[in-house]
Amino acid sequence: MFLINCPYCGERDQSEFTAGGEAHIVRPKQPTELSDDQWAEFLFMRKNIKGVQFERWNHAHGCRKWFNIVRDTSNDKIHAIYKMGDKPPIK
Amino acid sequence: MSENLRITNNKFIDQTTRISFKFDGKTLYGFKGDTLASALLANNIHLVGRSFKYHRPRGIMACGTEEPNAIVQVGKDSSMTEPNTRATEIELYEGLEASSQNCWPSVNFDIGAVNNFFSPLIPAAFYYKTFMWPANFWKLYEYFIRKSAGLGKSPTEPDKDIYDNRYLHCDVLVVGGGVSGIMAAKIAAKNNLNTLLIDDKNTLGGTTLFQQNECFKINNSYSNEWIKNEIKTLYSLKNLTIKTRTSLAAYHNYNYLLARENLTDHLDLKERKNKIRQRLWKIRAKKVIIATGAMERPLVFNNNDRPGIILSSSIKKYIDYYGVKCGQKISLFTNNDSAYETAISLNNSGVVVNSVVDIRDKTNSLIVEQAEKLGIKIHWKSTVVNTNGYKKINSIEIMKLSDDGTSVVEKKIKEECDCLGISGGWTPRVHLFTQSGGKLKYREEDNVFLPEKSELDQISIGSCNGDFELNEVIKNSVYSTNKFLNVNNKDYENLEVTSSKEIDKKNIWLLPSDKPFKKTKSFLDFQNDSTANDVKLALREGFKSIEHVKRYTTTGMATDQGKLSNMHALGIVAETAGVKMGELGTTTFRPPYTPLTFGAIVGRNVGEFFDITRNTPIHEWHVEKKAEFENVGQWKRAWYYPINNENMHEAVQRESKAARDSAGILDASTLGKIDIQGTDASEFLNRVYTNAWSKLEIGKCRYGLMLNEDGMVYDDGVTTRLSENHYLMTTTTGGAANVLSKLEDYLQTEWPELDVYLTSVTDHYGTVSICGPNSKKILSKIIPDLDLSDKEFPHMSFKNAFINDIKCRVMRISFTGEHSYEINIQSSYAKSVWEKCFAAGKEFNITPYGTETMHLLRAEKGFIIAGQDTDGTMTPIDLQMDWIISKKKYDFIGKRSLYRSDTVREDRKQLVGLLTDDPNEILEEGAQIVSETNKQPIEMLGHVTSSYFSPNLNKSIALAVVKNGKKLKGQKMFVPMKNKTINVTITDTVFLDKENKRLNA
């Protein structure tokens, strides 16, 4: 069980959160302009990185805010946490 | 009891309280403080079980969690019996009944022992090489294999015991209450850190508690005296919680640990009632100090598995702690100094020590000299080449080792004994460290794996960190603890510690015998019966990786998870393959450290607490009226209301008819309700629903369909515009939570520019839905001042109203096609409003109906249920709901997906109606639909999603999805059942009142 430092509420047990997958996949502003391939890229294709990954989490059973986490998927270590809309603190 | 195997001057066993227990049906006696193992040994019972494969007689080998052999079935009661329990961990209690496992008819005479005779035929993994002929005989072979496998027996009735879980947060967790753990806990607690100390034994102190030897002194007193005082101090510390009988089961990431506390297993049966048996502590520690000590290794030599062969340190514990002699004439066999501690203890208690067989050249550490002074005979540079005795050891055969240690020389000496203590050195208990993801390093000099790198905030101290000398244990533990906690505690600064220092080390993983190796049986895994021969066979056959060897030979996979066998297996593999131990790596230690009951993991989440139950505010009324309930997610919804012994079909027919003929009443409180406010509320709805919202008038309601981004129908419901920037959205019952969180997600991440706020009000409102031609009359009785005319209050609109001063909202919406109203009122009054409607409707025979009738009524109208008529593969177009997709809107969730090459296909599966040729034939929901009957294989064109007998149409009706269904209206199809074929015709989805006249009736 991770211990996640919600940027709004502080450190909480993983069970209060839900994971939302890869971060920074922006919903296309003009979907109708996209080819089927491009749309499929947005819908389904994922980096699925082994290593440092940027991902979305939601403090679903707390403040209900979404935020971003930088986590190493090879050891589950969380390197950074930042609010939605903020720039990632690490590359 | 023929021999007196108890010594009387023992301080840890209450020899005034005698306890009777049964083993294999025989009544025996022990004392309070005994374990089952110590009590059996005191009764001179060594043979307690048979091995897994060869059924060889096996005896107690250890005194704790690493015991591989003495595992017994506890209890006879079919609900309370427990298989595979280690006798070394069972604290004796009055009424204990235990029996041997894996033997028939008895442990003394076991038919399965013929396997030992056949053992040449059944080497490691033999089963992969045979039982293949004839092919269909595997079932039979398997039957016998399964029957002979398995150890104890599962209970066959539900457990009557109670289990519990508890969360605990601490600054420092110390695992292990031996000398290191005790010091660490004291340092932490004295520095104002909220500390938890746990130990799996019933008392703190570890092995130091009974270490009364000249060679191990602290501040000039025996180390046991010193530690007793330390323990006393601990119990007076404020910030310290101590939990004994508490075993650390699992060490997860982020310092999340699980510990099982045993609360009643040591109590007399009658004292256990209504008490928690085991509690699983879910511990979140800021810092963790592992002080789990080390365990003694056995030695691997020919016939090293006979009853009476016991780990040397265990023999010491049995004599020094339990006051039990494991034998009268004991021989010891060692490669290190610790057997000499045992020899001295035995000697001091008057047990004959035949000799110590030591594989090392003569060494003269303090403790060895002390043993020699006592006149104990030592065979230097020697090994045991064989043991004798079938059900109990009676002699050993000793020979000198060659200089390189690979063979034996000179003549064989036979030594009679009734017990052999063995010591192969010590293995640090690094299990928890590795469970937590820590990496190990290998120390060549004494062949141990030690903690190296950890990602977590933790340290290992004491012998689990490779410190084996008392003075080093103390010095290093104190230093490491202070550094780790960033404190400067001086309590242990000037201790004067005497310690016998081991000078020589020697290790031979597989000891030679005078017999050819291939003819020996040197056991590695005592419980799974895997031998050194098996490991070598695996290597010969190309199983190189240690994980392959483990799986091929099953070494280390028994209930002790290889605590005693892993190191030797690794050693032999490394030696045979010519690889360095450090490079070979270890197998993974997986949680739990010791087997953990399912009960403890689940805690109180059994029975009614298995899952949450959600009730509507009107629930009690339904219960009183003896409704049958349906589980919808976690909700309990009234399913139907049987009267006069009606079955479901009868009740539903009656309810459905009443609702259309006069009036029905439904509890719709479970629908999700989301309050939407904000200046961009309309724009928001435009984006989340397929249809357009901006022009919806205030006071009006509209049905909306929500898609996933993949274009498939996700949820639906009616949304009402309460004021300019204020809407109330309803969702399906099951979809409520997901819809809200999905919408919040879009708002927070994709559309933060929108000024919209969402608040769930699902539980705030109870919803009473009344429908039918008389619903208007009923409502007018309840809210007389509300103008219910179609002009003032048309279909798909809402009104604020008051019922007896209580504010409510009335929506004129319909899921049945009838004239109907939904009253949303604060939940506290919902039941009362329901009762009022029921009373007001009495003259119209108002009939409560449940979900089943609701489903029937909506099916008559062809309304879909998301999740029943859709399955995540249906677009709105597939549902023939093209009308709900706004052509004008640039975008909405899922829009782009509707224009992919597969979703634009014209011949997708589409929602249609189905009528059976025989109007009395009710189709089975889920039945498949085909267009031809005599073809194999048949192409399935679709399936029945909803099917009912409509009492209002007096015929069976169904909804279905059928390939290209839109174009097949009027076509004949077939529904092939197991034993018949049903003829059907594809129709429109609306079966009743196609003109929607009833809405305004």
Place this chain on the structure above:
Amino acid sequence: MKNKYSIFSLIKNAFSYHENWQRAWRDPEPKKEYDVIIIGGGGHGLATAYYLAKKHNMSNIAVVEKGWIGGGNTGRNTTIIRSNYLWDASAGLYDHALKIWESLSQELNYNVMFSQRGVMNLAHNLQDVRDLKRRTHANRLNGIDAVYLNTEEVKKFCPIINTSPNIRYPVLGGTLQKRAGTARHDAVAWGYARGADAMGVDIIQNCEVKGIKKNGDSIEGIETTKGFIKTKKIGVVAAGHSSVIASMVDLKLPLESKPLQALVSEPVKPIIDTVIMSNAVHAYISQSDKGELVIGAGTDAYVSYTQRGSHDVVEGTLKAILELYPIFSRMKMLRQWGGIVDICPDASPIISKTHIKGLYFNCGWGTGGFKATPGSGDLFAHTIANDEPHKLNADFNINRFVSGDLVDEHGAAAVAH
């Protein structure tokens, strides 16, 4: 063929104290070039190599494995084998596999202990009932031996299930496929490895792929920890690590790799002699031949390559187990572990060519790949050998995520266990 395994060979070898058994497979150094390289030495990869050699007359094949063969999900799953899938495409795929399972021990001369003890799926709510009936009807028409059982029949087939109507989610019925069952996971990998090796396939363990060399849109070879190996065709069968391999050629796949946990109890005498799956309350249980209760837990929702998952998932599973089998409360968890499962959005696999010539992927098996091992290997071998899919795996192409023609098995509530 190497020395044949049988009771007679066991007896013969007993006389020489088993010192004369041959190696089950060689331990070769990689050659300079292969016709096909399979990345991933799990069951699927080894089976692919086996069928390439056996059915497509190829022998210059290597299987490269980062660790030891069968050490990934092959050795970590709960070994359920069944073919009662809803959609025609899935039913075709999995039943193809099931048919091979039925004679696999003889085919490989290696006892994979395929045990047709039946698999029962339980229904706990009305939608479950509809879904299971729908699936059973489809199965029957597809020639798959599934039947629907009412609650009494469920109880009769497995008497230890708590079928009381008073539990939180009572058992409302179930389906039974009698041809379904379990097999010994390690033996499958080892049997295929031994068979492939005998036909000349090089199985190269401890060999990690570090890169893929391309020339334009064609494959040239792989960089490994044992050096560069030339090849024109690569079949990637790397399960949870598929995306890692794909990223070497800048390819993104519709996959997420998530932790899936399982556990076993201590061994006991036979108490449950079928496989029971309950999707609604999430409890999957069978008993191994050794006597351990084998229990499958669920996946976590986040990506992780740690082979560890959260405790809550295990707790949730055991909760469900005790709800349905309250007699197991005193049974003890002996060992728990995790695997990394690669999950497709539609819970169906990908057995497909890619836009890169000579690069093929077999992945996305999610939580249920073990059952498909023989069929998957056979069809993937066909796809690689012919550069065209077999008709049974044609629907499992990568392009379906673009067109939208998914094979949505979880939408149809048939979890892919």
Place this chain on the structure above:
Amino acid sequence: MLNFNTPIIDTKEYSEIKISKAEPILKINLRGKNRDFITKIGKELSIITPVDPNTSSSNEKLNLLWLSPDEWLLYSNDIVDLKDANFLEDKLFNEISKVKLGSVTNVSDHWIMINLKGAKIFELLSAGCPFNFNNFKNSKGAVTQTLLNHIDVIIHNKNINDLNLFVRRSFSAHLWSWMNDSAKFI
């Protein structure tokens, strides 16, 4: 007259734990993002809007709990006539939602308030709650939203060993039953 109903009707006492229902209580959910909203709330209710995470502020009649950077829960100290709740809701709605400052939603019956008193209440919570109460229990006015036996709850630390716990109404009977069960074993 309409009858008032709650799913929980009694008060239970265990050793050093007393759990009791307190209803009807006024509860209003407030959401807004900008300074004006915060000022307006303060002015309308004569209460300081807590902007620090996990805190609250109170006056004689009302408590205002921080739930998230743009969400607060207002609740009354004492039992009220729910009509008053409607009155206050309307007033705030007009002052806030109508003038586009944020949202105001009556949630008086969405939540059920349960009061816990006694020296062992945190032990009771620890039976099903992963939240670390070590600091919380000594900070008067602290607020947390977390899970209790898998159910969403809001917990407000009123005073030493005196908590108000909010649970959604449909879950409340179940949680109540669970709390009573767990309290037996503390």
